[in-house]
Amino acid sequence: MSKGEQTRASxxxxxxxxxxxxxxxGSSLSDIMQQTGMEKGGIYHHFKxxxxxxxxxxxxxxxxxxxxxxxxxxxxKHAIERLYALLSYFQELVDDPPIAGGCPILxxxxxxxxxxxxLRDRARGAMDELRATVQRIITRGSERGEIRSGVDVETxxxxxxxxxxxxxxxxxxxxxxxxxxRTITYIRHCIxxxxx
Amino acid sequence: MSKGEQTRASxxxxxxxxxxxxxxxGSSLSDIMQQTGMEKGGIYHHFKxxxxxxxxxxxxxxxxxxxxxxxxxxxxKHAIERLYALLSYFQELVDDPPIAGGCPILxxxxxxxxxxxxLRDRARGAMDELRATVQRIITRGSERGEIRSGVDVETxxxxxxxxxxxxxxxxxxxxxxxxxxRTITYIRHCIxxxxx
Numbered sequence: 001m002s003k004g005e006q007t008r009a010s011x012x013x014x015x016x017x018x019x020x021x022x023x024x025x026g027s028s029l030s031d032i033m034q035q036t037g038m039e040k041g042g043i044y045h046h047f048k049x050x051x052x053x054x055x056x057x058x059x060x061x062x063x064x065x066x067x068x069x070x071x072x073x074x075x076x077k078h079a080i081e082r083l084y085a086l087l088s089y090f091q092e093l094v095d096d097p098p099i100a101g102g103c104p105i106l107x108x109x110x111x112x113x114x115x116x117x118x119l120r121d122r123a124r125g126a127m128d129e130l131r132a133t134v135q136r137i138i139t140r141g142s143e144r145g146e147i148r149s150g151v152d153v154e155t156x157x158x159x160x161x162x163x164x165x166x167x168x169x170x171x172x173x174x175x176x177x178x179x180x181x182r183t184i185t186y187i188r189h190c191i192x193x194x195x196x
Numbered sequence: 197m198s199k200g201e202q203t204r205a206s207x208x209x210x211x212x213x214x215x216x217x218x219x220x221x222g223s224s225l226s227d228i229m230q231q232t233g234m235e236k237g238g239i240y241h242h243f244k245x246x247x248x249x250x251x252x253x254x255x256x257x258x259x260x261x262x263x264x265x266x267x268x269x270x271x272x273k274h275a276i277e278r279l280y281a282l283l284s285y286f287q288e289l290v291d292d293p294p295i296a297g298g299c300p301i302l303x304x305x306x307x308x309x310x311x312x313x314x315l316r317d318r319a320r321g322a323m324d325e326l327r328a329t330v331q332r333i334i335t336r337g338s339e340r341g342e343i344r345s346g347v348d349v350e351t352x353x354x355x356x357x358x359x360x361x362x363x364x365x366x367x368x369x370x371x372x373x374x375x376x377x378r379t380i381t382y383i384r385h386c387i388x389x390x391x392x
Contacts, residue, residue, distance in 0.1 A: 023222075
């Protein structure tokens with residue numbers, strides 16, 4: 001990495017948790033300067049606008065989460081084990097989040113849905129990948145006989161992600177991870193009953 | 197209502213959907229002036245700060261939702277019918293939201309959890325009431341024999357609200373109400389299997 005690339009990466013590493021906690025609109029230029037220890041000119045030398053910085057900070061945060069999901073699924077071949085690994089990932093997202101502020105897809109989806117189309121598209125892209133992961137696990141699991149046949153893949157994907165992201169919201173709102181624990185316990189119960 | 201009270205109410209009615217769509221931090225003073233057709237001085241004559249305006253706009257939005265939930269439950273005595281009314285309320289929240297921008301509790305929870313304690317406390321209070329509604333329906337339903345005994349009320353409350361709020365997020369992110377439809381269909385299936 002060149003010096004410039006290093007500086008760029010270091011800005012993103014510092015700004016990603018700021019945006020994830022305070023939001024795109026809630027993070028002022030002075031917050032960004034304080035967080036990075038850089039002047040305005042230095043930041044805008046590397047990123048042409050606050051929006052550009054936010055888009056790349058989102059990509060940075062999402063790449064870390066994506067690596068985390070892959071690491072937690074590594075070595076797990078059975079579809080049910082892979083779904084449980086995804087539940088553990090969401091548990092970790094509230095117990096010990098890889099990026100301070102919780103789930104950047106959730107945070108960005110809520111903030112950007114009506115207000116910031118470029119960021120909303122980033123959140124959609126990341127959510128598309130998360131949904132594709134769940135769909136793939138269930139579809140392949142059915143093909144291999146690890147999951148019963150006839151499961152409505154689209155319904156399971158929407159409901160599982162809705163419940164887990166909603167549980168992130170509740171756990172963070174109350175600063176109490178019990179909402180995630182309960183949600184995961186119930187989803188495991190549904191998996192055992194409807195999928196196995 | 198005095199003239200001053202009327203002006204105050206009219207400001208809240210115009211600002212509540214603005215905050216619900218763009219967020220507290222995403223709504224600038226010039227957005228607020230444009231939305232209300234008033235000058236800065238006129239707005240600050242009625243509200244001492246942007247935070248005060250946001251807190252009261254949240255209360256205004258929540259009061260409308262609360263009335264809507266009560267109206268949809270009116271006349272429904274049986275616990276299961278009341279739970280289905282709550283599902284219909286969430287369906288309406290994405291099909292034809294009473295306040296533009298979706299669910300103000302969800303939006304405020306996500307934006308304020310790390311960044312704005314006074315607003316976060318408002319979102320917690322509203323969520324407390326929504327949770328209490330679900331808890332009451334299940335507890336009374338159990339006492340009356342409309343819901344089977346031994347149901348874990350806390351788990352049901354957390355999971356049902358998590359799934360529904362998460363489905364609001366997905367439906368708004370994709371501008372596609374199918375995520376809410378699927379989530380409600382699956383919750384009905386769980387209600388019929390686990391509660392009845």
